Amino acid sequence: MGIIVLLVIVLIYRSSTIPKNSYCNSSTDCYNLIREKAAERFLLHPSPPSLDQQREQIQEQDNAFKAMYEDNSEQKQEKAMGVDMEQVIEKDEKALMAEKLTMKQKQEYKVLTDASLPRVKGAFVVLARNSELYALRSSMRYLEDRFNKKYNYPWIFLNEQPFTEEFKNMTRMMTNAEVHYGLVPQEHWSYPDWIDQEYAAECRQDLADRNIVYGGSESYRHMCRYQSGFFMLHPLLDNLDYYWRVEPGVKFSCEMDYDPFRVMQERDLKYGFTIALREYRATIPSLWKNTIDFAKSHPQYIYPRTRPDSLLGLVSDDNGWSYNLCHFWSNFEIASVKFMRSEGYQSYFKYLDKAGGFFYERWGDAPVHSIAVALMLKRSDVHWFYDIGYKHDFFEHCPTEEKWLVNSKCYCDPDTSFDFNAGSCTPLFLDVMNRTASSFIITRPDEEESPFL
């Protein structure tokens, strides 16, 4: 009798612990089933877009890529990815004028502009060569004048070659803040043993023959791999919460009255950018396939794409079947060190590194960072630093508030802002975020001399 009662209890217990509608009868089975279910959630649709749809998408994306290098003024009036930035901004400006700052916004702005508060754990991080000294001094001058002279955030310089004394002296004298010079460990700037170096050389030659920018460069590949997965591990970043990536030769055209590092901290942000654009397709042929394989085999790191605040739409126009080439331009980024060091991000990087595409193709760190952000983070983690005027090479983000030009806050020409270019991914970003451009403005007018009124 006792045995029968025990058997019934065991049976009832077992049936209550086995999930409904599942067929696992061991813990390993159950674990695998849960993984499969999670993976299914990532790719919701059973079939990929039709061939026609795929062709159309590719055509649209390639047109947008080409448009980036065409005359900007002609593109300006066109709708980029279905969103007319001019209308968005015009509408936003009206809304802003009517807006009365809430008490909460005023309080936040006070905190964001208070240079006497203990500094956030942030620093500028620059990977640079000795030969880039003068271009770097220019970037530093801009940032110091426009922002850092009030805050004195430290500068961290990294290089796979030792920095020369000249480099150190000439950069040190550009700032009153602390400066640190770090050497990139050799294992972070060399071939891992699973890479076939002969094949890598053939691949470089192939891309060079096809005139793909940096296609033949070996050092560029080490650089992209380093910026993708290693710089955040450097011990000089150990005590940092946020890094602000800076490159030699970039320009900052607007006075920054608030502290972007504090914005990151106060709003608990993980990633901030200024420009979003299209990647050169030929440099990343297998990046998306590897990404999907990673997402399927590591669903625990992926933010469920079915949630309304998923960012998957930033990088895929078809629910994950293909990559739309959009990425944040990582030469400017303010991001969380914790996120970049997280198990999820680092596993993604390692997975990609094993696949070899940093060497056999020419994967850039910008799409790698951006895809990780889109797959692992959610809307409220990401910020467009709309009011930071920024230029790298030919592309510039310039805020369009006329008053900011009149009162000399900015000197850039708003009409040439890359946001209006049909190749810009910022309109798509606004769409995915379900937000307007002006909702990203942080700079607030003084009550007395409001430039907006």
Ligand SMILES: Nc1nc2c(ncn2[C@@H]2O[C@H](COP(=O)(O)OP(=O)(O)O)[C@@H](O)[C@H]2O)c(=O)[nH]1
């Ligand atoms: N130390 C070092 N830094 C590099 C090397 N190649 C590029 N960089 C840095 O990596 C960043 C990106 O390189 P850049 O040439 O600007 O590439 P692009 O922005 O993609 O055109 C910049 O901060 C460069 O200074 C290299 O071989 N050694």
Ligand SMILES: [Mg+2]
């Ligand atoms: Mg650059």
